[in-house]
Amino acid sequence: MSGAAPLRTPGVMAKASATTRALCIYAGPSALRALARDGLQPAQVRTIPAAAGGPKGLVLGPLDRLLFGEWLAQSTQPVDLVGASIGAWRMATACLDDPVAAFRRLERDYIAQHFAPPPGRSRPTAAAVSEVFGRNLRDFYGPRMQEVLQHRRYRLHVVTARGRRLLGREQAVRTPLGYLAAFLTNAVHRRAMGAWLERAVFSRPGDELPFRTNDYRTRQVALTTDNFHDVLQASCAIPFLLKAVHDITGAPRGAYWDGGITDYHLHLDYAGKTPGGLVLYPHFQRTVVPGWLDKGLRWRHKATHFLDSTVVLAPHPDWVRTLPNAKLPDRKDFTHYGQDLAGRVKAWTAAVSASQQLADEFHAWLRRPDMAVVMPL
Numbered sequence: 001m002s003g004a005a006p007l008r009t010p011g012v013m014a015k016a017s018a019t020t021r022a023l024c025i026y027a028g029p030s031a032l033r034a035l036a037r038d039g040l041q042p043a044q045v046r047t048i049p050a051a052a053g054g055p056k057g058l059v060l061g062p063l064d065r066l067l068f069g070e071w072l073a074q075s076t077q078p079v080d081l082v083g084a085s086i087g088a089w090r091m092a093t094a095c096l097d098d099p100v101a102a103f104r105r106l107e108r109d110y111i112a113q114h115f116a117p118p119p120g121r122s123r124p125t126a127a128a129v130s131e132v133f134g135r136n137l138r139d140f141y142g143p144r145m146q147e148v149l150q151h152r153r154y155r156l157h158v159v160t161a162r163g164r165r166l167l168g169r170e171q172a173v174r175t176p177l178g179y180l181a182a183f184l185t186n187a188v189h190r191r192a193m194g195a196w197l198e199r200a201v202f203s204r205p206g207d208e209l210p211f212r213t214n215d216y217r218t219r220q221v222a223l224t225t226d227n228f229h230d231v232l233q234a235s236c237a238i239p240f241l242l243k244a245v246h247d248i249t250g251a252p253r254g255a256y257w258d259g260g261i262t263d264y265h266l267h268l269d270y271a272g273k274t275p276g277g278l279v280l281y282p283h284f285q286r287t288v289v290p291g292w293l294d295k296g297l298r299w300r301h302k303a304t305h306f307l308d309s310t311v312v313l314a315p316h317p318d319w320v321r322t323l324p325n326a327k328l329p330d331r332k333d334f335t336h337y338g339q340d341l342a343g344r345v346k347a348w349t350a351a352v353s354a355s356q357q358l359a360d361e362f363h364a365w366l367r368r369p370d371m372a373v374v375m376p377l
Contacts, residue, residue, distance in 0.1 A: 022319040022357040025365065026286055026377040028308040030271075031278055039369035040311065042075035046277030047210045047270055048094075050087030052260025052292070054238075055329035056284040057086040058352050061107050062359035063282045063313060064090060069100035071366070076153070077277075080210035082266055084159040084259030086110075088235040091156055092141070095148040109140060111348045114341050115334075123335075130243040134233050145228045155207045158223060159259030159266070160234045162200040162252065163244070170244040170255045179239060182261075186293045190300070191216055193293070199262045200251065202231045211268035215306075221251045235259045264292040269306045279310040284328055286314050286377075303377045312377055313362060315355070323351045 027035055034044065048067075051057070072079065083091035089106065096102040115124040115132060141148070148156060163169070166178030178196055186193040194217030201209060202223035209220060223231060227249040234245035234256035244255035267290040270279045281288075287301040288310075294300045320328055324347035325336075337344035365373070 020319045020322055021316050021361070022355075023361040023365070024286065024314050024316050025362075025374045026312040026314065027374055028303065028310045028377045030308040031311045032374065032376065034278060034309075035311070035369065035374060036371050040278075040280075040366060042072050043077055044278045045072065045075070045079055045280045046077070046274040047080045047082065047279045048091070049266040049268070049279065049281050050081070050083040050090045051265040051283055051288075052085030052087055052258060053264075053284060054086055054331045055110070055333065055348065057090060058107060058110060058329050058348060059284060059315060059323075059355040059358065060090070060282045061103055061352055062356045063362060064094065065100045065103050066359045066363060067280075067282070068094040068103070078153055078155060080155045080157060080207075082157045082159065082210065082268070083235070084263050084266060085236050085238075087266070088158045088232055088259065089137075091154075092148050092158070092232060095151040095154045095156055096144060097147050105140070107352055109136060111345055111352070116339070126241055126243050129241060130233070130237070133236065133242065134229070137232055138229055141229065141232075145225050149204055149223065149225065149228070155204060155210075156223065157207070157209060158202045158231050158235050159263050160200045160202065160231065161197045161257045161259055161261040161263075162219070163255040163257065164194075164196055164198060167196050168254050170246070175239070183293055186291065187297065190290060190294065193262075193291070197257075197262055199259075200256065202227070202251070210273050211270050211306075212273060213269075215269055216262065219252070221248075224250060226250060231256075258292075261292045263290070264294065265289045267304070267306060270310060271305055271308045274309050277309070279307070281310055281312045283312050283314045286312065288312070288377075307377055310377060313358070315358060319357070323354060324348075 081091035081094060093099065093102045093106050115129050117124045163178065166174045166181060182193050182196040185195060198217040198219060200219050200221055202221050203209065205222045230245050230248045234248065236258060237244055238258045244257050246255050247253045248256055265288040267288045288303065288307060289295060289301055329348045329351050333344050
């Protein structure tokens with residue numbers, strides 16, 4: 001590698017599994033050519049997406065700390081950070097001063113989340129979860145919004161889903177009917193779901209989107225100190241589990257939900273918006289699924305030309321099977337462990353600790369790039 005100072009060792013390789021490789025590297029056609037020619041240089045990175053997916057994103061913490069705490073600091077170019085749901089929380093955290101400490105706190109706070117159900121109920125109400133989650137977000141960022149909004153290099157784009165027609169307001173009857181309509185129209189054609197939900201992206205005033213928007217109904221809205229907390233909460237507002245955020249300051253009126261509904265894994269049209277650069281995508285799986293309602297539509301899980309310049313870093317399925325419960329942390333764990341908070345915390349903490357191997361292996365590959373381990377996306 002040329003033009004990059006050697007990195008400090010972020011972990012102890014001896015602690016990594018001697019038999020199970022943790023990290024897989026995938027690349028689109030343009031990215032494959034760039035890696036074969038130059039390896040991966042921090043100055044090549046133009047965009048970093050961060051997917052929705054709840055607790056799955058926890059295993060990306062060590063990679064986040066390596067990338068934002070050290071590796072990208074060797075370059076000076078602006079970088080667009082695009083996030084939905086937990087991905088939006090991760091990318092906003094990357095913009096804070098001392099991102100390594102901030103990412104460690106994010107892990108601790110996320111793992112420690114606990115939503116006790118009221119007496120006589122098996123699960124907490126959406127209103128109660130929203131209240132606690134909103135308070136946690138405000139405690140986390142507090143007066144530090146300016147660190148995010150005025151970062152000298154990183155341009156944050158938070159993806160939300162704005163309801164239309166039946167989904168324009170959250171109501172007991174209209175909302176289930178609206179999501180049924182969205183499910184049916186999406187099954188026919190993804191673009192048709194735009195009749196019920198539009199992609200609403202909140203960015204700093206004047207920042208252009210790092211992707212084209214011809215694929216789906218989209219609007220861009222200013223991200224400011226007046227709406228920062230509401231926007232982040234909306235991007236994480238899973239329908240029926242949390243309440244929608246209504247009438248965000250500075251945005252069109254309506255109900256705003258989790259950005260993963262329209263853009264689960266941010267399979268966006270980055271091609272042509274990153275000339276001479278790359279999209280670097282730490283992800284928790286190989287496939288980049290367009291929307292949450294596409295999870296069961298396998299034919300939409302294939303890579304498209306949108307990802308030609310994208311490099312995906314993802315855990316190897318065999319390594320995932322070595323984690324507690326033989327899987328990544330996920331939302332089902334809240335039900336699986338129930339009120340056994342200590343059991344869930346122990347399992348999630350163990351998974352996060354094991355995921356240091358992902359960062360260690362990526363660190364080793366950056367020092368000595370081996371194209372034999374890079375697979376087509």
